[in-house]
Amino acid sequence: MSTPFIRNHQYNIIKKQTDFLLKTLRTVADRRVLETVRYRAAVNVTEAFSSLTGDQQRMLEQISIFETAFDFQKYLSEIEAYLEPYPPITLKQIQKLFPKHKKLKVPDLQSIDFRFVTYLSWVDVATNRLFIIYPFEGRFIGIEGRITPTNKKGYCLFCNRHQELAFFSVKTKPAIASPDNYASIGQYVCMDNHACNQVITDTGPLEKFILSIRK
Template sequence: MSTPFIRNHQYNVIKKQTEFLLKTLRTVADRKVLETVRFRAAANIVEAFDDLTKDQQQMLEQITTFETAYDFQRYLSALEPYLEPYPPITLKQIQKLFPKHKKLKVPDLQSIDFRYVTYLSWVDIATGRLFIVYPFEGQFIGIEGRITPTNKKGYCLFCNRHQELAFLTVRTKASLDNYSSIGQYVCMESHGCNQGITNTEALEKFILSARK
C-alpha cells in the first residue's frame, strides 16, 4: 500500500518542474544544457521536502529520465497515490472555529478533492468576508477577514502567482483592550491559489499573525 508523503504544495513544485523541463526539451538541442536542466529540476523537487526515504527520493528523481509529454504525464499520475490529503475535517469542527457566526455558510465538503488543498477557504458574498482554515501542528486554525476586490492583477502573498487580487484585512487583538488590523493581497479565487502554491511559509506566517 502506498504511504502518502507528498503535500499539495510539494506536488505543485513537481508539476512546475515537469512543465519547465518539458519546455526545455522542446526548445533546446544542446545535450549538456539539457542534462544540467534535468538534474536541476530533480534537485528543486527534492529540496521541497524536509525528509525523504531513499526510495521516495529515487521515485521523485525519475524525472531526469523522461523525454516526452506522455512520460511526464505518467510520472505525475504515478505520484498521485502518494499525495497526502488535507486532514479530515467536519462541519462541526469548522463551526467551532468561528463561534461568532451562528449561520456560517460553509462549502460542500463532500465535493472537495482534499488531495489538492493546502488551505481551505471560501467567501461569504453576502457579508464580504473571507474564511480560511489551515491545519498547523495537529490542529486547525481559523481566521476571517474582510475581502475587497481590487480589479487588478498582482502577486498573491500565498502562491506568488500574477493573478486577479483582492485585499484581505484581518482584525487582530493587539492587547487586552486594543485591536489592530493586518492586510495582504491574495488571490480572488482560492482554488487556483491552491493549485499554484509551492511554499507554505508566507501563508503560515500570515495565518499565525492573524490569529493573535
C-alpha cells in the same frame, strides 16, 4: 512504498518542474544544457522534502529521465497515489472555529478533492468575508476577514502568482480590550482560492500571515 508523503504544495513544485523541463526539451538542443536542467529539476523536487526514504527519492528523481509530454503526465498521475490529503475536518469542527457566525455558510465538503488542498477557504458573498482554515502542528487554525476586490492584477501573498487580487483585511486582538481599540492586518491574495491552491509551492508566507494574526 504506499504511504502518502507528498503534500499539495510539494506536488505543485513537482508539476512546475515537469512543465519547465518539458519546455526546455522542446526548445533546447544542447545536450549539456539539457543534462544540467534535468539534474536541477530532480534536485529542486527532492529538496522540497525535509526527509525521504531511498524508494521515495528514487521515485521522485525519475523526473530527470523522461522525454515526452506523455511521460511526464504518466509520472504525475502515478505520484498522485502518494499525495497526503488535507486532514479530515467536519462541519462541527469548522463551526467551532468561527463561533460568532451562528449561520455560517460552509462549502460542500463532499465535493472537495482534499488531496489538492493546502488551505481550505471560501468567500461568503453576502457579507464579503473570506474564511481560511489551515492545519498547523496537529490543529486547525481559522481566520476570517473582509475581502475587497481590487480590480487589478498583482502577486498573491500565498501562491506568488500574478493574478487578479483582492485585499484581505483581518482584525487582530488589541493589547488593551476596548470596542474602539483594534488593529488589523491586510494582504493582497488571489480572488480565486481554488486556483491558488493549485499553484502554491511555499507554505511559509501563508503560515507567517496566519500566525501573525494568532500570535
